[in-house]
Amino acid sequence: MAYDAQAPLHSPPTGLAELEQRVRDDLACLCYPPANWVVPTRAESGEHVHDVVVIGGGMCGLVASFALLAGGIRNIRIFDRSPSGFEGPWLTYARMETLRSPKQLVGPAYGMASLTFRSWYVALFGNDAWAGLDKIPRPMWMDYLRWYRKVLALPVENDVEVGKILPEGDLMRLTLSGGGARETSVLARKVVMATGRDGMGHPSIPGFIDGLPRKYWAHSSDPIDFEPLRGKRVVVVGVGASAVDNAAEALEAGAAEVRHLIRRKEMPTINKLMGIGSFGFTAAFPRLDDARRWQIMNYSLRTQTPAPRGSTMRVSRHSNAYFHFDAAVKKVELDGEEIVIATPSGKTVRTDFLILGTGFTVDPLARKELDGYADKIALWQDRYIPPAGEENSDLGKFPYLADDFTFIEREPGTAPWLSNIHSFNAGAAASLGKMSGDIPGISEGAAILAREVAAKLYQENFDQHWQRLLDYDTPELRGDEWTASPLPDDQRTFVRKQA
Structure with a gap:
């Protein structure tokens, strides 16, 4: 049964209130938030300087900000371009019914049991409902993240678009726009790009689409209106999770047929990285040498993560759904109002609308925030030459x-x-593993990020912190805790008498 965010909750009305009090108590026991320890910085102009600006108020941005605040770094700003409550993909281009991740993963809880999805869910629906829950409905995950932001009072500023990140002396200037922007730019010492799955690149648009008018196609990350596809023929390129979810949406909207064109000869069935996920893997991956990191990531990309079973069956239960393997797209042309797709086998497919389930490309050169100096960023292709047979141009762009x-x-x-x-x-995956985009390792990633940011901020102001040490003069003792006693004239005399 699909999750309805508007449905009444069948639980005691005090359940969530009690959990929120528990969160507050837990935070108090953890002395959150601690006092700000960072030395204030002022620009030469007198303009305020933020210690950290976080770009993105979705899951990554929320837990990163919580980690920074928990570390006593309080002079921060958090910007998100989306309206409040619509950060990230969950209510925009994500179209799966449920999350892939197992329900028990702690996600952004950052070591606090009271902040887990499980605690939130049980507070609303009870333990019996939790026991019966299979996977987390996608809209429900967004409701949980909204609650997470609210209960932690994270100061996300919505409807704020960050344009460029520009160097200005030792600082960074971020240009801002949008209805929520209070100024046109801000200064920061550190910038965290918590920008999600497409946050270090762009949607992957194959060259075969060149020349096809935009009204005939969409990428799976586009805001697609599926209702006009009722009675139409639809082709979906790819068979990954996003491709399958969009195919299901088209079928459920009443498409006459939906055909997956899949370049692989058979369906990928095994999520390889899930089989080795562990705290050890997360901790060790950044320490592996380049060859081993490349080996793991290249193997994962080549084997491809399959779409979840439930998502795939959501498509296959329709008799007008088709999976065509070994059917790469060679050429796309328009014949009147029909799209004609040529495949390497010589066969053609005619359709009315084309959906690209082709994922995202990591490419720092495409990021407008880094415009003017993205080519100065070291990429994997600049640092590592893989052995013959292990080449991967997409991985090289990370x-x-x-x-x-x-x-x-x-x-x-x-x-x-x-x-x-x-x-x-997501751009960090090749270097550091999946600690900054996926639910399983996000808290570990945030902890590393906050610790490293704190270390840099402290080192950069070492002289001031040293002076604080010299200047600190609050006494622990008042002088009335002891009485000074003179030494005896000859301690050896005392020893002989005792003998």
């Missing part, structure tokens, strides 16, 4: 990041400000 999620200069000395920008998004 940024080659430092251990703190920051960019590294391709040529030393050409763009030193890159060490102030943290790529806490």
Whole structure:
């Protein structure tokens, strides 16, 4: 049964209130938020300088911000371009019925049981409902993230678009626009790009689509209106999760037929990385040498993560759904109002609308925020030459990041400000593993990010912190806790008497 966010809750009305009090109590026990310890910075103009600006108020941005605040870094701003409650993909282009991740994963809870999805769900629906829950409905996950933001009072500023991130001396200037922007730009010492799955690239648009008018096709991340597809023929390119979810939406909207065109010869069936996921894998991946990291990521990309079973059956239960394997798209032409798709086998497919389930491409050069210096960022293709047979041009475009999620200069000395920008998004996967985009490792990633940001901020102000040490003069003792006693004239005399 689909989750209805508007349906009444069958639970005691005090359930969520009690949980929220528990969260507050837990935070108080953890001394959250601690006092700000970062040395204030002022621009030469006197303009306020933020210690950290987080771009993105979705799951990654929320837990990253919580981790920073929990570490006593309180002079921060959080910007998201979406309206409040619609951050991330969950209520926009994500179209799966349920999450792939098992319900018990702690996600962004950051080590607090009271912040887990399970605690939130049980507070609303009870333990019996939790026991009967299979997978988390997608809209429900968004409701949980809304609650997470509210109960932690995270100061996300919505309807704020970050245009460019520009170096300005030792600082970074971010240009802002949108209805929620209070100023046209802000200064920051550190920037965290918590920009999600497409946050270090763009939707992958194959070249065969060139020349086809836009009204005849859409990418799976586009805001597609499926109702006009009723009675139409639809072709979906690909068979990954997004392709399958969009095919299901078209079928449920009444499409006459939906055909998957799949270049692979058979359906991928095994989610390889799920089989090795562990705390050890998350901790060790950034420490592996380049060859081993490439080996793992290249194997994962080549084997491809399959769509979830439930999502695939959501398509296959329709008699007018078709899966065509070994059917890559060679050429696309328009014949009147029909789209004609040629395949390498010589066969053609005619359709009315084309959906590209082709995922996202990681490409820092495409990010408007980095315009003017993205070519100075070191990529994996600049740092590692794989052995014959292991080449992967897509993987080579991932940024080659430092251990703190920051960019590294391709040529030393050409763009030193890159060490102030943290790529806490899907682009970090090749360098640090999946700690900044997927539910399983997001809290571990946020903890590493916050610790590394704190270390940099402290080191950069070491002289001031040293002076704080010298200047600190609050006494622990008042002077009335002891009485001074003179030493005896000859301690040896005392020893002989005792003997």
